[in-house]
Amino acid sequence: MAAPAIWLSPPSGQVAGGVDGLYVAERRVLSRFVVTVDGREPEPAEAGPHGANGARFTASAGPLAVERFRAAVPDGGTERIVLRNTGDAPATATLRVAVAGDLASISAVRSGDDPGLPEMPLDDGVEWEGPDGHTVRLEGRTHAEVSLAPGESFTTTITVRATPPDTPGFRPAPPSGPAPWADAPLTVRSGDDRLDRLVAQGVADLGALLLASGDDIYCAAGSPWYLTLFGRDALWTARLALPLGYELAAGTLRALARHQGTRRDPATEEAPGKIPHELRPGDAATWLPPVYYGTVDATSLFVVTLAEARRWGMPDDEVAALLPNVERALEWLGTFDEFVSYVGSADRLTNQGWKDSADGVQHADGRLARPPVALSEVQAYSYQAAVLGADLLDAFGRPGADRWRRWAADLAERFRARFWVDDPDGAYPAIALDGDGRPVDGVASNMGHLLGTGLLTAEEEAAVAARLTELDSGWGLRTLTPRAAGFDPLSYHLGSVWPHDTAIAILGLVRSGHPETALRFARGLVGAAPAFGHRLPELFGGQDSSAPPVPYPTACSPQAWAAAVSPALVTALLGLDVDVPAGRVALSPAPGFGELAVDNIRVGSAVLSARVEADGRATLTGLPAGLRAEIRGAGA
Known part of the structure; x- marks a missing residue:
């Protein structure tokens, strides 16, 4: 996920119906994303997160291992598909990715209503403009005839970008930069x-x-x-x-x-x-x-x-x-x-x-x-x-x-x-x-x-x-x-x-x-x-x-x-109590929790650190001029 974009799929990674899809700013820009090898869907093996905004899916198709690395970006998504020959003999295969979108609203999808919108097939270089001005563009190979020696691999990356219509009214948008706390997270x-x-x-x-x-x-x-x-x-x-x-x-x-x-x-x-x-x-x-x-x-x-x-x-x-x-x-x-x-x-x-x-x-x-x-x-x-x-x-x-x-x-x-x-x-x-x-x-x-x-x-x-x-x-x-x-x-x-x-x-x-x-x-x-x-x-x-x-x-x-x-x-x-106008930051640690070290507490323009020892004694560092620490409880 990378707001306002989100992929939804089962652990197989296949996007094939129901609520599955790639959504951007409340619209489903992809309603189908199905990978087949020689006309069959690979046998799923594992699925899990991959980075902060992605997922990794593994599967098998005979001697071929199939890895899919999926990521969301604020205006769409990408998927990198890797076929690897894990056998001890050369292998050939036909890779196809069936891709389509319907631009249904996420509210309609969630309610179970039939959006009543036809799916538009998408392929390499295709740009689709929906009836209300949304555009969806796909880049990347969705079909390949692959021949791999033992240990060799083939990779294709498919990128989808969505652009909403330039109409008045509210529309969620990604921020222009990282979170204010990104460089020094709590x-x-x-x-x-x-x-x-x-x-x-x-x-x-x-x-x-x-x-x-x-x-x-x-x-x-x-x-x-x-x-x-x-x-x-x-x-x-x-x-x-x-x-x-x-x-x-x-x-x-x-x-x-x-x-x-x-x-x-x-x-x-x-x-x-x-x-x-x-x-x-x-x-x-x-x-x-x-x-x-x-x-x-x-x-x-x-x-x-x-x-x-x-x-x-x-x-x-x-x-x-x-x-x-x-x-x-x-x-x-x-x-x-x-x-x-x-x-x-x-x-x-x-x-x-x-x-x-x-x-x-x-x-x-x-x-x-x-x-x-x-x-x-x-x-x-x-x-x-x-x-x-x-x-x-x-x-x-x-x-x-x-x-x-x-x-x-x-x-x-x-x-x-x-x-x-x-x-x-x-x-x-x-x-x-x-x-x-x-x-x-x-x-x-x-x-x-x-x-x-x-x-x-x-x-x-x-x-x-x-x-x-x-x-x-x-x-x-x-x-x-x-x-x-x-x-x-x-x-x-x-x-x-x-x-x-x-x-x-x-x-x-x-x-x-x-x-x-x-x-x-x-x-x-x-x-x-x-x-x-x-x-x-x-x-x-x-x-x-x-x-x-x-x-x-x-x-x-x-x-x-x-x-x-x-x-x-x-x-x-x-027990953090902050009052910058009054010039104080107070600590009163919860009794009985034990040792605790907290870094990158952001107060105004200052970045503070707090330490609580096993006996409840507490310290606060990083206070700028004009702010005083008040330590209460066992560490007072």
Whole structure:
């Protein structure tokens, strides 16, 4: 994968139907890529990754070994095919590669709809222009009569490039250069090789998922289905990935700010000040509008992300340029009389928080929440946005801060009165309030998102930390308690494990003073990583740890906020708290984790290293003038 391009195929390497293909910017430019030797498909042997953006497939065809080295590039892909005579006698063969494309949108392919588009055969030197202006060009030999002595080999390389039409509107594009962290990526050396490899893979995947809007970088939501800009996903990814530097957050914020709502449009759910949910090229959109605003949380997350990026060193002039967007976002929050909520739409998205499946928000008895729905975590994000937004307004001498602090305080008071559910095992916040104002009472992972936002008191945070253990699968937090009627460990949102969801809870537990519980969940994610080649997927099964983690069949992998779990774990294990405007970087390592060496933590223009000894003593090096280290805990 090299965003916005991705190859999909089975382990044989053959692209022959279903969802298989080479996709570029949401369109399937190759729907067929089938290699035959003497009219037969070679017998597959092995398949595996080859470099950061490629794969290697091996097979046999009688005395001939067949090797295929496939790579994605942002505007297409290449495949190098090698035939090698491994026998002890001369061999002849006919190599053919059947290549064709249909230019179907990835959304249509995923839904299982017949795109209704004929395949266009492609051969050496062929350039095909689709009916809507897309062009696809193939270079390389797709047919050869081969004669090889023992040990000899034959190689052909096929290159495919796609060019989208020059039409107005949003279109994902590759960045103009490498990731800002590419020359010195975040690295971890610990007593647990699983953590070290998880961090390395996650950092690499974030680089592979990079896209750009002009000069501004952001991460595509996930491969293969979401290689485009999603508001919520991109903002959470940027927040979790702040140890890689503020640049990803800054680029994400500017890219989304360009599409901030300016008017009311029921068809797209746009509203003034609202940050969009999903953007796709007009020619690739299907059941959702090309620019769709059906999200209840991205607007709050926009404000919080800017405040946190400033703490990590985003320059004040870049922050100031986005303050008008912050003010408009806060005004959108202020349009809600009681709680920030959504109604949803049966023909678009029924649920509009991060659990956006149609059944993702339900009562403990399995009844679906009736709209309008006010999610608990959305109230926490909104509270945090109002408080941090007020701080930004004060810092830059802009009016309105007092209004938003009062708004936040009133919201917290209403939340405390309405959201808490009494229970013999301890009170807990409901997932949401439904349209009748009743708590949606399933014990769910949503409550983990409340920690560290300021919405809860210390006593309430302790109660949430205790109830989260009920959701522990041993591999991470289940999205819903097994005691709920709708629990299904292999559902999308009703019992599965989403790594980013667990990471958000881990960070909140650290910030709220519960590092031991945070470490328990962190060990679960680290333990799950080897089952997925140290690339945590979008989600996996929520069965308990008596058996290996179970893959979810259609999970994105890599997926941006799952990849961002890697730097987020570094933040949590170090107890890293950065505040450049206040001139400090604090460390408070998680007790009991052991030795830890972390290099290339990027804070502003500085590159820092942290060391934690087995006894908890910690050091921080690389601090520039104007920043001081604060070491807390055992190493203080």
